[in-house]
Amino acid sequence: MIKCKVLHAIYTVLLLHHGPVLEFSLCVSQLPSCCEIDQIILHLAKNTTVEKFSLFMGVSYNHKLPKSFFSLQKLTHLNLKNCAVELQSTIFRFERLTSLCFHNVSITKKMLISFNTQELHSD
Template identity: 45%
Template sequence: MFKSCLIYNLISIEVSTHGAELSVLEQTFNRPSERKMMTNRCKLFYAIYQVLLVHEGPINEFTLCMPVDGSCVEIDHIIRHLSKKKTVKILKLDFNGSYRLPVSLFSFHQLTELYLNGCVLDHQPSSIGFGSLTSYNLKHARNMDM
């Protein structure tokens, strides 16, 4: 009898525009166009959504590295989805910017490791549910007054 293995590290994605062919205008200003970034961003979130929707087993670790400035509803949805799975033990959110964390982050009761880079918490949770947390790393993370 053959048994399949559980997937422990389901998603680890890093967005990069390096290597993409830049237009003359993009080369002049040394940055890709917003349209090109949006296309890459849409493709990235579509891929993540597809994997999360069809994956039926536990997700023990989730890592997402990308540039974000402010709030991002797509990342909010991903965090909410992962918090409902109740299996994520290691969560790494690495943002080059300042992403506003959703309150659903505090419903990851099973987390043992948390890594946050470039995150902003602008709300006060009624209770912090990290009872299993054994390790955390906060880099460029800050709490904003409401």
């Protein structure tokens, strides 16, 4: 239950924060994947100002990113560790992305290409 308290505290601080959130980093290497992380990501997605996002999960926890993650359209820097990126029906583009770092991330080739800049997505 410690994980719930820690993540709930983080979520509460985010809810009380007024103003933009430009950078968010969460390292939960000792905690398992859980829905509280998804709630934090959902809140950040509603903020729409996040430019730098990092999520580090423990080695034995491969956290599947929620659909709301793909609403972080202003991302310039993304750093993921021990996560799974899966999205099948929604077309998304991270056109501002300049830095991408994946460590032990489960992702399809098609999804990886979607993270690339707009040169690959010219209409």
